[in-house]
Amino acid sequence: WVLSDFEVGMPLGRGKFGHVYVAREKRAVPHTNEEKRWVLLDFESNQIVALKVLFKSQLKQSQVEHQLRREVEIQSHLRHPNILRLYGYFYDQTRVYLILEYAAKGELYKELQRWKHFDERRSATYIASLARALIYLHGKHVIHRDIKPENLLIGVQGELKIADFGWSVHTFNRRRTMCGTLDYLPPEMVEKSEHDYHVDIWSLGILCYEFLHGVPPFEEKEHSKTYRRILNVDLKFPLKPYVSAAAKDLISQCADGREKFCEPASSPEGTRATVDCTE
Numbered sequence: 177w178v179l180s181d182f183e184v185g186m187p188l189g190r191g192k193f194g195h196v197y198v199a200r201e202k203r204a205v206p207h208t209n210e211e212k213r214w215v216l217l218d219f220e221s222n223q224i225v226a227l228k229v230l231f232k233s234q235l236k237q238s239q240v241e242h243q244l245r246r247e248v249e250i251q252s253h254l255r256h257p258n259i260l261r262l263y264g265y266f267y268d269q270t271r272v273y274l275i276l277e278y279a280a281k282g283e284l285y286k287e288l289q290r291w292k293h294f295d296e297r298r299s300a301t302y303i304a305s306l307a308r309a310l311i312y313l314h315g316k317h318v319i320h321r322d323i324k325p326e327n328l329l330i331g332v333q334g335e336l337k338i339a340d341f342g343w344s345v346h347t348f349n350r351r352r353t354m355c356g357t358l359d360y361l362p363p364e365m366v367e368k369s370e371h372d373y374h375v376d377i378w379s380l381g382i383l384c385y386e387f388l389h390g391v392p393p394f395e396e397k398e399h400s401k402t403y404r405r406i407l408n409v410d411l412k413f414p415l416k417p418y419v420s421a422a423a424k425d426l427i428s429q430c431a432d433g434r435e436k437f438c439e440p441a442s443s444p445e446g447t448r449a450t451v452d453c454t455e
């Protein structure tokens with residue numbers, strides 16, 4: 177693809193390395209050209225997409241080219257209804273263009289700001305979708321590591337879509353780098369110790385709490401106090417809004433999910449992140 181293959185519309189958002197626009201591919205696929213049809217199999221012509229434009233200069237300046245390549249490599253192989261699709265990419269002299277799935281109902285965090293908090297039915301629907309996406313990701317030895325409302329989008333039928341893989345890694349090369357937004361970091365990442373797929377289970381609990389209460393559980397004005405509360409798993413449930421015992425239990429289990437969730441299948445090279453969470 178080249179930029180002139182697309183009609184580019186309004187900006188959808190802006191990130192550190194560039195902007196995202198709604199766009200539509202101009203070409204109708206020539207039905208006679210089977211080879212061309214195959215190339216576009218994954219990507220119906222005239223489909224609305226989100227076109228993310230990244231400036232090479234900024235990627236170079238921030239030394240994130242390798243991270244971008246890793247994200248593209250990871251996301252281009254993912255196929256799940258609750259994970260935003262990356263259909264393809266192209267580049268020109270100065271920019272890299274990512275052809276992403278368009279999420280018609282926009283950013284989840286804006287919905288959360290609008291409603292202050294979600295009821296248990298809506299929260300449970302989102303958390304169940306996220307849990308299914310995580311089982312899929314962990315089954316492919318991918319840890320997301322940065323699950324938070326700002327990385328979630330809503331599809332045309334109200335379905336949740338995980339949109340960002342800025343910090344995801346294949347678990348074969350477990351990383352010690354600090355990453356992710358503070359509020360969602362589990363103790364092992366705050367302590368900068370080795371971490372594995374449990375970090376995503378922890379974030380699922382934090383997200384469930386924030387959906388139900390409107391704020392994450394360990395939020396404090398000072399970072400040092402947030403750190404301390406995370407390390408102590410200082411989980412408090414205010415009286416309002418009402419949260420059921422079942423929801424509190426789920427959140428508590430995510431917070432100390434070590435022994436309660438499925439144990440990873442062990443393997444000759446030690447514990448891998450193959451989550452044997454069979455139903």
Ligand SMILES: CC(C)CCNC(=O)Cn1cc(-c2ccc3c(-c4nc5ccccc5[nH]4)n[nH]c3c2)cn1
Pocket residue numbers: 188189191196226228244247248249251252262274276277278279280281282283329339340341
């Ligand atoms: C390297 C590559 C694999 C990374 C792929 N992931 C990203 O680039 C993360 N990302 C996704 C987006 C993004 C932002 C907004 C949207 C939208 C969208 N739909 C909207 C509807 C109404 C209002 C706002 C909307 N934003 N659909 N798809 C999007 C995709 C921006 N960055």
